[in-house]
Amino acid sequence: MSPIARYLAPKYGWSEGCGVAAQQRVVEILTMLARRLHAQREAGSPYYLGTALTALDIYSATFMVLLKPLPQEQCALPDALRATFENIDDATRAALDPILLEHRDRTYAEHLSLPVEI
Numbered sequence: 001m002s003p004i005a006r007y008l009a010p011k012y013g014w015s016e017g018c019g020v021a022a023q024q025r026v027v028e029i030l031t032m033l034a035r036r037l038h039a040q041r042e043a044g045s046p047y048y049l050g051t052a053l054t055a056l057d058i059y060s061a062t063f064m065v066l067l068k069p070l071p072q073e074q075c076a077l078p079d080a081l082r083a084t085f086e087n088i089d090d091a092t093r094a095a096l097d098p099i100l101l102e103h104r105d106r107t108y109a110e111h112l113s114l115p116v117e118i
Contacts, residue, residue: 027095033060034097041099046106053111061107064100065116067092070108075116 008014036048048056069075069085077085088096108114 023089023091027091030092030095030097030100034099037099037103046103057107061104061112064104067096068101070116074114075118077118
């Protein structure tokens with residue numbers, strides 16, 4: 001472990017094995033969100049709750065950018081930073097149901113400002 005990691009680890013509650021537990025939790029949350037969107041789509045709504053935009057829709061859309069960035073023309077990122085965001089583990093990538101990204105794209109197009117400025 002690097003000196004910086006040794007310094008920061010106790011400040012952020014890091015312990016051996018916490019990365020695996022966090023990865024599993026991310027997969028659980030992505031799976032739950034995707035199921036919810038699929039159920040809502042079947043009910044005729046593009047939103048997580050009811051038929052109108054909520055904070056959950058905005059939070060989800062902005063979070064999904066961390067797992068799969070918006071296209072460069074919508075969110076200009078330096079190549080190194082884009083590569084960092086796109087570097088997710090296989091389990092998370094598999095849990096990233098296309099409906100989550102469709103929801104992200106629609107939320108940005110209809111309710112948030114594009115292009116995103118970092």
